[in-house]
Amino acid sequence: MLRYLVRRLLQMGGVVVVLSMLLFMWLRALPGGPVSALLGERSTPERAAELSHALGLDQPIYVQYWNYVTRIAQGEFGPSTGVLPGRDSFEIFLTRFPATIELSILAMLLAVTFGIPLGYYAARRKNSWLDNVSVMGSLVGVAVPVFFLAFMLKHWFAVELQWLPVSGRQDPTIDATRVTGFFVLDGILTQEWDAAWDAVRHLILPAIALASIPFAVIFRITRASVLDVVEEDYVRTANAKGLTSRVIRGRHILRNALLPVVTTIGLQTGALLAGAVLTERVFSYPGIGQALASGIELRDYPVLQVLILAAAAIFVVVNLIVDMTYAVIDPRIRTR
Amino acid sequence: MNQFPEETPGQTPERPSEPGRFFGNRKKDRIDQLAETAGHTASPSPAGTGTVTDTVTDTVTVADAGRVAGGEGQSLIASAWARLRRNPIFLTGAAITFVFVVLAVIGPWIAPHDPAAQPLLDQVRPQTNPVPQAQPGFPLGGDTVGRDLFSRLLVGARQTLIVGVLATLGGLLGGLILGTLAGAIGGRVDTVIMRIVDVMLSIPGLILAVSIAAIAASPSQTTVIIAIAVVQIPIFARLLRGSMLGQRASDHVLAARALGVRPRAVVFRHMLPNSLGPVIVQSTLVLATAIIEAAGLSFLGLGNPDDRQPEWGQMLGNAQQLVGAYPHLAIYPALCIIVVALGFTLMGESLREALDPKSRR
Numbered sequence: 001m002l003r004y005l006v007r008r009l010l011q012m013g014g015v016v017v018v019l020s021m022l023l024f025m026w027l028r029a030l031p032g033g034p035v036s037a038l039l040g041e042r043s044t045p046e047r048a049a050e051l052s053h054a055l056g057l058d059q060p061i062y063v064q065y066w067n068y069v070t071r072i073a074q075g076e077f078g079p080s081t082g083v084l085p086g087r088d089s090f091e092i093f094l095t096r097f098p099a100t101i102e103l104s105i106l107a108m109l110l111a112v113t114f115g116i117p118l119g120y121y122a123a124r125r126k127n128s129w130l131d132n133v134s135v136m137g138s139l140v141g142v143a144v145p146v147f148f149l150a151f152m153l154k155h156w157f158a159v160e161l162q163w164l165p166v167s168g169r170q171d172p173t174i175d176a177t178r179v180t181g182f183f184v185l186d187g188i189l190t191q192e193w194d195a196a197w198d199a200v201r202h203l204i205l206p207a208i209a210l211a212s213i214p215f216a217v218i219f220r221i222t223r224a225s226v227l228d229v230v231e232e233d234y235v236r237t238a239n240a241k242g243l244t245s246r247v248i249r250g251r252h253i254l255r256n257a258l259l260p261v262v263t264t265i266g267l268q269t270g271a272l273l274a275g276a277v278l279t280e281r282v283f284s285y286p287g288i289g290q291a292l293a294s295g296i297e298l299r300d301y302p303v304l305q306v307l308i309l310a311a312a313a314i315f316v317v318v319n320l321i322v323d324m325t326y327a328v329i330d331p332r333i334r335t336r
Numbered sequence: 337m338n339q340f341p342e343e344t345p346g347q348t349p350e351r352p353s354e355p356g357r358f359f360g361n362r363k364k365d366r367i368d369q370l371a372e373t374a375g376h377t378a379s380p381s382p383a384g385t386g387t388v389t390d391t392v393t394d395t396v397t398v399a400d401a402g403r404v405a406g407g408e409g410q411s412l413i414a415s416a417w418a419r420l421r422r423n424p425i426f427l428t429g430a431a432i433t434f435v436f437v438v439l440a441v442i443g444p445w446i447a448p449h450d451p452a453a454q455p456l457l458d459q460v461r462p463q464t465n466p467v468p469q470a471q472p473g474f475p476l477g478g479d480t481v482g483r484d485l486f487s488r489l490l491v492g493a494r495q496t497l498i499v500g501v502l503a504t505l506g507g508l509l510g511g512l513i514l515g516t517l518a519g520a521i522g523g524r525v526d527t528v529i530m531r532i533v534d535v536m537l538s539i540p541g542l543i544l545a546v547s548i549a550a551i552a553a554s555p556s557q558t559t560v561i562i563a564i565a566v567v568q569i570p571i572f573a574r575l576l577r578g579s580m581l582g583q584r585a586s587d588h589v590l591a592a593r594a595l596g597v598r599p600r601a602v603v604f605r606h607m608l609p610n611s612l613g614p615v616i617v618q619s620t621l622v623l624a625t626a627i628i629e630a631a632g633l634s635f636l637g638l639g640n641p642d643d644r645q646p647e648w649g650q651m652l653g654n655a656q657q658l659v660g661a662y663p664h665l666a667i668y669p670a671l672c673i674i675v676v677a678l679g680f681t682l683m684g685e686s687l688r689e690a691l692d693p694k695s696r697r
Contacts, residue, residue: 018535029551139685143624143677145631148652148670151659159660274542278632282656292543296550297637308547312539319538 004327012316019312023305024068077306082298083291089302092291093310098181099169100287103280104272106203107210108265115215116261119222120254126227134219141216147278150209154282157205167284170199206283210275214268221264225257232256259330266322273311367571370614370688371578416690426686432679439490440497447487448473452644454482466658476668480658488646489668495647496627496676499561503626504619506565511572512615518573519580519611520603530577536570541625542632549638557640557647560633564626575618579611613691620684624677631673648672 059067071077077089084092122131158166165171170183177190184203187196229235230253238248276289284290288307295303420426444451459468459482468478476485518529536544545563552559583589584607592606627649633639634653643650648669655666 014531015535015538018531019538022535026547026551139681140674140678143628143674143681145628145635145652145670145673147632147635147656148666148673151656151663151666155660155663270540274540277542277546278635281636292546293636296546299550301550304547304550308539308543311543315540316538 005324008320008323012320015316016313019309020069020072021065023072023309024065026308027068027301027305072309078302080300080303082300083294083303089300089306092303093288093306095181096286096288096291097310099183099285100273100276100280100289102182102184102199103203103206103210103276103285103287104269106207107272107275108214108268110207110211111214111218111268112265114211115218116222116258119219119261120226120257122219123223123226123230131223135223138216138219141212144212145278146209146213146275147282149212150206150279150282153205153209164205165198165202169202169286170195171202174198202283202285206279206285209282210272210279213271213275214265217268217271218261218264222257222261225260226253229253229257259326262326262329263322266319269318270315273314367574368578370618371575371582371611413691416687420686420690423686423690425682426690429679429682429684429686432675433683436493436676436679437497439493441494443490443493447484447490449484449487451483451488451491451646453484466662476664479665485665485668488651489648489672492646492648492651492669492672495557495645496630496649496673499557499564499630499647499649500623500627502561503564503630504568504622506561507568507622507626508572508615508619510565510569511574511576514569514573515576515580516603516608519577519584520607522581522584526577529573533570533573536566537574541567542629545629545633546636546638549633555633555638555641557642560630560639563633563638564629567629568622568626571622572615572618576611576615579614580607583607583611614688617684617688617691620680620687624680624684627673628677648676 075090079085080087080089080092118134122128122134125131154166157163174195177186177192177195179186179189183199184196187193187199235248235252238252243252273289276287277292278289279285280287280289281293288310291303292307292311294300295307459478466480468474468482470477474484474486476489479485479488514529514533518526518533539547545567548566549555549559549563589602589606592602597606630639630647631649631652634647634650635656636653639650639653640647643654651669652666652673655662655669659666
């Protein structure tokens with residue numbers, strides 16, 4: 001197990017190195033080069049020369065790369081030029097991050113709690129109306145642009161029916177105590193139930209929109225995987241032995257069928273991050289997705305840099321965690 | 337040689353759960369599994385005898401180059417085609433695609449108005465009435481600058497198809513080059529290429545597209561296409577490399593080598609054509625995502641700012657300011673995108689299923 005972990009960590013190191021090179025090249029490829037990209041509109045020839053020297057752009061490229069890596073390793077990405085001008089980009093990321101985590105966790109919970117049972121029952125009742133409707137639904141779910149779904153949910157449930165709030169993370173009139181930055185958790189910790197409930201209400205619509213893609217994927221993988229497993233010899237044997245259908249379902253079918261689903265969940269964090277960029281913008285939800293969207297609009301390259309690196313890092317780390325879980329569930333993997 | 341699962345009972349052709357060389361295995365494994373189906377569509381038959389002409393898609397033609405003689409007396413392609421012809425899901429997808437392509441070709445001729453002309457401009461009042469209503473001659477009304485929405489939807493099919501096809505072709509070409517290099521040369525070249533491909537796969541698609549589109553000084557149709565194409569490159573590269581590796585180990589390649597066929601001819605005449613089946617299935621699916629991602633980029637302000645030639649994703653992205661009061665501005669282009677994306681997905685999924693030898697039972 002330990003050897004497996006070490007090997008995976010080494011591989012991850014390789015990915016991070018290549019990724020940092022790509023980001024370094026990306027920054028150099030930006031319009032006007034890194035200096036004007038970092039300074040934005042406040043660029044003057046003196047400041048440009050100063051920054052050029054400060055960044056070591058007059059030095060050879062490998063020295064520049066090394067300086068770049070040491071800077072980002074310390075979280076120094078430079079001040080924001082557009083989203084919150086003057087604020088440190090890394091700080092912006094840190095303040096926005098909990099919002100996106102909250103949203104993604106809820107979205108993933110929705111996708112898993114509906115996707116897996118539905119996938120299971122659709123597979124067990126193959127070609128029934130439930131199966132056909134949900135397969136069709138999952139195909140449509142993938143075809144609907146996430147932000148359009150978000151628009152429509154907002155239009156129906158927030159604007160027309162007024163069941164849920166239109167935008168934001170929490171009603172600004174609520175005087176909530178901040179502890180962790182996770183608003184729902186804060187409300188629970190400080191026992192300000194109205195604050196927690198209000199934060200949850202703000203989360204529901206964006207989470208549903210965000211959950212649409214992972215839901216469709218998890219549903220289809222579960223269904224395909226259950227269909228595969230049901231035909232396995234050990235399920236037939238279990239049936240022949242006369243085990244109760246509950247034991248067969250839990251121990252023989254689900255346990256094996258869920259293995260691929262676990263990795264899919266990790267993989268879907270990528271879709272969640274990408275979807276968050278679109279959904280958060282529709283609901284003016286102050287997470288890293290919205291920061292990324294306004295960073296693009298305002299050409300705020302320091303902020304974009306942090307967020308792109310962060311998105312890749314989150315994706316890599318989550319997948320590492322998922323792979324570790326996978327190794328725990330499926331002992332065959334550890335031995336390789 | 338023959339790898340059909342029926343002949344190895346009790347054993348599925350897929351590895352049950354190939355473990356990780358790397359994070360994000362599942363994405364790669366799915367690509368790799370799809371790649372394995374290439375081995376089945378291909379066989380040591382006289383290559384280049386593409387005889388089927390009544391094809392709806394290229395898949396049949398290309399894959400037919402490796403028509404299987406043997407198996408159950410019917411080639412995989414022939415049996416796949418026989419099943420596809422009666423498969424309502426495939427037919428629905430093919431019908432949608434057909435209508436879409438026809439619309440893309442004839443759209444500008446059947447549109448009642450010029451999509452760039454502004455016949456309703458005098459009805460637009462930015463404060464009181466920003467969007468002209470539906471009226472005789474203008475079944476869906478106008479947009480914010482007085483252009484006919486219905487005509488723009490009809491004409492928009494063309495640009496949408498162009499964006500989707502060019503982005504897919506770009507990704508396919510990039511993936512084809514990288515995948516062929518990695519699969520045909522192997523060794524260190526393979527390692528380096530696949531490492532880069534893995535890193536590209538590790539960045540969420542839309543975020544990668546956004547970073548690429550942000551490099552351009554000013555967004556345009558071309559930057560949208562390039563951004564989406566680059567995102568697809570690693571997927572195609574991995575897919576193709578997988579099937580090339582499978583081909584390299586196969587008997588007909590060994591036979592060709594033994595006969596002294598030059599390495600280049602082995603790669604281009606024997607390995608590459610036989611590896612293309614899953615790549616083409618993937619292209620169908622990628623076309624759908626490319627159109628959706630183009631809409632996403634437009635929504636984020638990275639789309640083509642020139643909207644004289646309409647494109648559905650751009651129309652949907654630009655509708656965001658008014659979507660609260662005038663949701664129909666977003667609903668119509670969105671419906672078009674959903675239907676077309678669904679059409680390509682249905683076609684791709686049923687093709688994949690039909691080409692998968694497991695489903696032949």
